[in-house]
Amino acid sequence: MKKTRIGIVGYGNLGKGVEAGLKHSPDLELTGIFTRRQPDQLETLSPAYSIDKLIDFKNSIDVLILCGGSQKDIPLQAPELAQTFNTVDTYDNHNEIPVHFERLDKVAKENKTVAVLSTGWDPGLFSLNRLIAEAIMPKGETYTFWGPGLSQGHSDAVRRVKGVKNAAQYTVPKKERVDKVKDKQPIHYNKKEAHKRVVYLVLEEGADESKVKEAIISMPDYFQGYETKITILDQDTLDKDHQGMPHGGTVIRQGKTTDENTAIYQFGLDLDSNPEFTAAVTIAYARAAARLAKERQYGAKTVFDIAPGYLSPESPEDLRRKLL
Amino acid sequence: MKKTRIGIVGYGNLGKGVEAGLKHSPDLELTGIFTRRQPDQLETLSPAYSIDKLIDFKNSIDVLILCGGSQKDIPLQAPELAQTFNTVDTYDNHNEIPVHFERLDKVAKENKTVAVLSTGWDPGLFSLNRLIAEAIMPKGETYTFWGPGLSQGHSDAVRRVKGVKNAAQYTVPKKERVDKVKDKQPIHYNKKEAHKRVVYLVLEEGADESKVKEAIISMPDYFQGYETKITILDQDTLDKDHQGMPHGGTVIRQGKTTDENTAIYQFGLDLDSNPEFTAAVTIAYARAAARLAKERQYGAKTVFDIAPGYLSPESPEDLRRKLL
Numbered sequence: 141m142k143k144t145r146i147g148i149v150g151y152g153n154l155g156k157g158v159e160a161g162l163k164h165s166p167d168l169e170l171t172g173i174f175t176r177r178q179p180d181q182l183e184t185l186s187p188a189y190s191i192d193k194l195i196d197f198k199n200s201i202d203v204l205i206l207c208g209g210s211q212k213d214i215p216l217q218a219p220e221l222a223q224t225f226n227t228v229d230t231y232d233n234h235n236e237i238p239v240h241f242e243r244l245d246k247v248a249k250e251n252k253t254v255a256v257l258s259t260g261w262d263p264g265l266f267s268l269n270r271l272i273a274e275a276i277m278p279k280g281e282t283y284t285f286w287g288p289g290l291s292q293g294h295s296d297a298v299r300r301v302k303g304v305k306n307a308a309q310y311t312v313p314k315k316e317r318v319d320k321v322k323d324k325q326p327i328h329y330n331k332k333e334a335h336k337r338v339v340y341l342v343l344e345e346g347a348d349e350s351k352v353k354e355a356i357i358s359m360p361d362y363f364q365g366y367e368t369k370i371t372i373l374d375q376d377t378l379d380k381d382h383q384g385m386p387h388g389g390t391v392i393r394q395g396k397t398t399d400e401n402t403a404i405y406q407f408g409l410d411l412d413s414n415p416e417f418t419a420a421v422t423i424a425y426a427r428a429a430a431r432l433a434k435e436r437q438y439g440a441k442t443v444f445d446i447a448p449g450y451l452s453p454e455s456p457e458d459l460r461r462k463l464l
Numbered sequence: 465m466k467k468t469r470i471g472i473v474g475y476g477n478l479g480k481g482v483e484a485g486l487k488h489s490p491d492l493e494l495t496g497i498f499t500r501r502q503p504d505q506l507e508t509l510s511p512a513y514s515i516d517k518l519i520d521f522k523n524s525i526d527v528l529i530l531c532g533g534s535q536k537d538i539p540l541q542a543p544e545l546a547q548t549f550n551t552v553d554t555y556d557n558h559n560e561i562p563v564h565f566e567r568l569d570k571v572a573k574e575n576k577t578v579a580v581l582s583t584g585w586d587p588g589l590f591s592l593n594r595l596i597a598e599a600i601m602p603k604g605e606t607y608t609f610w611g612p613g614l615s616q617g618h619s620d621a622v623r624r625v626k627g628v629k630n631a632a633q634y635t636v637p638k639k640e641r642v643d644k645v646k647d648k649q650p651i652h653y654n655k656k657e658a659h660k661r662v663v664y665l666v667l668e669e670g671a672d673e674s675k676v677k678e679a680i681i682s683m684p685d686y687f688q689g690y691e692t693k694i695t696i697l698d699q700d701t702l703d704k705d706h707q708g709m710p711h712g713g714t715v716i717r718q719g720k721t722t723d724e725n726t727a728i729y730q731f732g733l734d735l736d737s738n739p740e741f742t743a744a745v746t747i748a749y750a751r752a753a754a755r756l757a758k759e760r761q762y763g764a765k766t767v768f769d770i771a772p773g774y775l776s777p778e779s780p781e782d783l784r785r786k787l788l
Contacts, residue, residue: 397740416721449768
């Protein structure tokens, strides 16, 4: 069987996760990693090339997995690369997804490529479960809880506070809220009330602890209005206990099958490594993208548009026999 | 917008669930219920007809939901009705699904219909999650736990024991096993060790309690080898506390994203009414079947073959905007 040939664009945490994850899929192979940095300065396990050379691989890559950031990289890179390659991205700016889709769809249809966007777990698997739960139980309420997990954005925000040397911020859903939803009880939900923020930080020498704390809890959007717990520790402890990138969360729908009867539909993830799991999702969707391209089903696709069977390396017959 | 017209074949618990559930989907309408019994003897809320009249509705039904049993009804009914109608069934005899698929696929392709088989939650949503979890994390182990829930088959088996007047049997997963899996610990799993059986029964007058209990716990396949708890109660208590049909369960994959890192993928259902929820799933797949037929994507389809977006009444644009 001919393997599906994958290219990785961008070698941050996600790109590293894809490189590692591909080892678990014998039907896929890695052609190369493409970077804007000096390729020979990357410590990759696989061949690395300058992104400028990408076009030379037009005929030796079936699908590119775009591992850049959603803010600056993907909006520009994805439509450009979809002119030449089938692509998978993890674009996660929820509000801008419709625009990103339209842009990609046009390029992909014109150039006969497949562009799978916004994979990963949210958007991605969480979206899939929100859709399925709501389609099955139109009457009901869906709740999304994020965490416990490390938030890169919030950790960065804390690190920018004057007097902070280093920090890790975890988003933690309030257990009693989650339990109430699972227990079929009504809850009043808003994101701020449903989550708390847990901060571990190292102070700069001579920094004023109370000023630092005040600056954090009063930070608009990020912390204001949230229950926030701040713990001061030393750099060694931070290095030892807070270097991982765990994350996860839960999507729960409380649906009514009739006026009398409730059904709880629940999907949850608990991930030691957020980027590795996100990478694993992109890999399965890269497999799907290659198949869709083979079937000439060109254009932009989301997780809503792709039949689940396309994600698996097994044949439809085997899937029916083993997993149905 | 023209509504999709649904016919229900069979008016047991599942058929009643479909009738009730359709009220939540304004894009669907119920044309009629078709029964082998005398139609005027059914207490339906909707028009009921003899199943012999079904052919007269060839042009006024878009999709039939087959609500008969998997043992005797579906294997015969489904291939016959798929000659004329698009169909959805809940065929749940796992071992025979491949045969049922091939039979339906042939009929449906020859007659240009769509036949969706084995929907519901297991097979159905549980299968879907087993597939997605394994496709994303090829390295790992998937565990399925059933219950807590009423098992109709086991309740029937207990009722057939001499000296038993009435009974309800619940399948209950062992919490410590489920918790271990969720906690990323290795477990030795087999179905018998992972579940216990909880029986509530009413004795016939003069029955020998210890003989009845012995007959139950030694029943091969059903109870032998299971941890079984039997409670004797009176008919009034059974009627009051054990008339519902709750069920549910959990699919969990312990996957490795790398050798070091684990990810827990979890899907769970907790249902006040098993038949109502199963009905709700068939309704969403009936919507999908109508769309596939419109697109001339004829043949047999399983939950693996259908893109999730087809399940929802909303447009792809709205889904991307609201749920992605």
